[in-house]
Amino acid sequence: MLLWFLSVVVAVMVCEGLGRDCDDFTDLGFHDSFIGTKLKVKILLYTKDNIDCGDEVSHHNLTSAPMFNLTRRTTFVIHGYRPTGAPPVWMGKIVRQLISQDDMNVLVVDWNRGAANINYLIAVTNTKKTAENITSFIQVMQANGASLSSIHMIGVSLGAHISGFVGANFKGQIGRITALDPAGPMFTGTPPEDRLDPTDAQFIDVLHTDMDALGFRKPLGHIDFYANGGADQPGCPRTIFSGKEYFVCDHQRSVFLFLCSLNKTCNITAYPCTSYTDFLDGKCMNCDTFKPAPCPTFGYYISEWRDTILRLNQTKAFFSTNADPPYCRTNYLVDIVPWNKPIRWGVITIKMHSGEDVAEAKIDHKAAKFEKYKGTTLLAQFDKHLQTVQKISLQFSTQNVVGPRYKLRVLRIQIRPLESSDGPGLCRYDIILEENVDVSFRPLPCEKSDF
Structure with a gap:
């Protein structure tokens, strides 16, 4: 001043x-x-x-x-x-x-x-x-x-x-x-x-x-x-x-x-x-x-x-940007390999946690296709950048108002930063996602063999 x-x-x-x-x-x-x-x-x-x-x-x-x-x-x-x-x-x-x-x-x-x-x-x-x-x-x-x-x-x-x-x-x-x-x-x-x-x-x-x-x-x-x-x-x-x-x-x-x-x-x-x-x-x-x-x-x-x-x-x-200054988002590529035999269509919400700080990305511009053993690559745009990630929450939704609630079993998920060199990315293996329910886990550093 x-x-x-x-x-x-x-x-x-x-x-x-x-x-x-x-x-x-x-x-x-x-x-x-x-x-x-x-x-x-x-x-x-x-x-x-x-x-x-x-x-x-x-x-x-x-x-x-x-x-x-x-x-x-x-x-x-x-x-x-x-x-x-x-x-x-x-x-x-x-x-x-x-x-x-x-x-x-x-x-x-x-x-x-x-x-x-x-x-x-x-x-x-x-x-x-x-x-x-x-x-x-x-x-x-x-x-x-x-x-x-x-x-x-x-x-x-x-x-x-x-x-x-x-x-x-x-x-x-x-x-x-x-x-x-x-x-x-x-x-x-x-x-x-x-x-x-x-x-x-x-x-x-x-x-x-x-x-x-x-x-x-x-x-x-x-x-x-x-x-x-x-x-x-x-x-x-x-x-x-x-x-x-x-x-x-x-x-x-x-x-x-x-x-x-x-x-x-x-x-x-x-x-x-x-x-x-x-x-x-x-x-x-x-x-x-x-x-x-x-x-x-x-x-x-x-x-x-x-x-x-x-x-x-x-x-x-x-x-893409946020609604308010400073506008910038943090981009990650998310690779998901599902296990379910029936093909599932749906959207994914990912939350990264660092203490009480939370960054969220909704991948909902269209329903993604999840097919057994076939990798699905998604762009996740988080509303803020976290220096460290202690916990990740995932939610799967078919966005159906009526009908049965589905599950999506994930053999492997990789979350890779696009704009920084924060290591090889974050991974987790064998997760069952119940529709519209947050599933939280502690991420692991990805191995080179995952890429």
């Missing part, structure tokens, strides 16, 4: 020493959105020396912002549609977290006077005009020695397509574009020149969180991440009676997941796969195409896998 206070004091002192107040993001209201406003683009500079005090940069004279050091890398942050006219709630967080990663320039593109309009079509029209404005600004940066490859553009919703238009103006020489749930309405079905596409930058990573409503469904980058399949996000309301959150929660989750990757509260491992169903079925867990690197980690640090991703040309990757 003290460090934060001192940073604010220093930022204010710097701004006061330069004889100017902090420049703020344009704050409009619903009245402005209703009557409409004329597009005006402001570019606000933030650095380690003014992390909480924006400094508006002249489009034509960069010396108007003495803290703008073009030898540093530069990250543009571009917001999307603002129907209420209010500033994005996440803007200050993303600025601070970016600067905490590296000594960089963060340029917030404030085009709120073009995005705040109840008529979405007008905001869409203003995206290309905003892109032209940013293009002219970058040309001035180039004239003063900046390198296009050192520029990273982070665009949210409509901001993702603005980033693409800017990148296209520089014939794909911008270093990186991160697109957070690119807008779908008015862009779906359009040609590449009218939206973001993989030729707009040297490297493009995309996150999809609301592809069935406000977001874009198809891949748009070199790697496209689909959180929870890319549509409905856990914890977001499912009925219109929840008000505004019903419309924005899935869409806005893209920003909060990216923030999670910046503050390193958890590393979200993503798995290249053809579909979310195959991912949930545990068919895409080995990342063979990414050798010698492991499966990629979603978010800010995905550039570490850049060379492999570019070699693969265009990759879709999937992951």
Whole structure:
């Protein structure tokens, strides 16, 4: 808290020493959105020396912002549609977290006077005009020695397509574009020149969180991440009676997941796969195409896998999250060899215990088939990570409301961690599972012969 206070004091002192107040993001209201406003683009500079005090940069004279050091890398942050006219709630967080990663320039593109309009079509029209404005600004940066490859553009919703238009103006020489749930309405079905596409930058990573409503469904980058399949996000309301959150929660989750990757509260491992169903079925867990690197980690640090991703040309990757921060789940592969002669169909719930701490995984997206002596492999996604596991509980269910209660006899179960090297995994042998009854046991380290 003290460090934060001192940073604010220093930022204010710097701004006061330069004889100017902090420049703020344009704050409009619903009245402005209703009557409409004329597009005006402001570019606000933030650095380690003014992390909480924006400094508006002249489009034509960069010396108007003495803290703008073009030898540093530069990250543009571009917001999307603002129907209420209010500033994005996440803007200050993303600025601070970016600067905490590296000594960089963060340029917030404030085009709120073009995005705040109840008529979405007008905001869409203003995206290309905003892109032209940013293009002219970058040309001035180039004239003063900046390198296009050192520029990273982070665009949210409509901001993702603005980033693409800017990148296209520089014939794909911008270093990186991160697109957070690119807008779908008015862009779906359009040609590449009218939206973001993989030729707009040297490297493009995309996150999809609301592809069935406000977001874009198809891949748009070199790697496209689909959180929870890319549509409905856990914890977001499912009925219109929840008000505004019903419309924005899935869409806005893209920003909060990216923030999670910046503050390193958890590393979200993503798995290249053809579909979310195959991912949930545990068919895409080995990342063979990414050798010698492991499966990629979603978010800010995905550039570490850049060379492999570019070699693969265009990759879709999937992951699942929890409903609340820090969002990440811990993935295990579960191999079950049943003994029952009759084939059983059902779902499995696994709980890991460490003292009073419990991590749970419900493998219930579809009924699994358990056939005598034939191994069944399942993906178990636990809601938290436990350093040590003292006890495991299993429950088998056919999910039948009426009818007999079945048993499932398991000759062997193996539970193997996917994202850590916590040894060879956990095993147990010869267990009888009564339907809808928790069966607990102390796990044993697996032998090499089990694999």
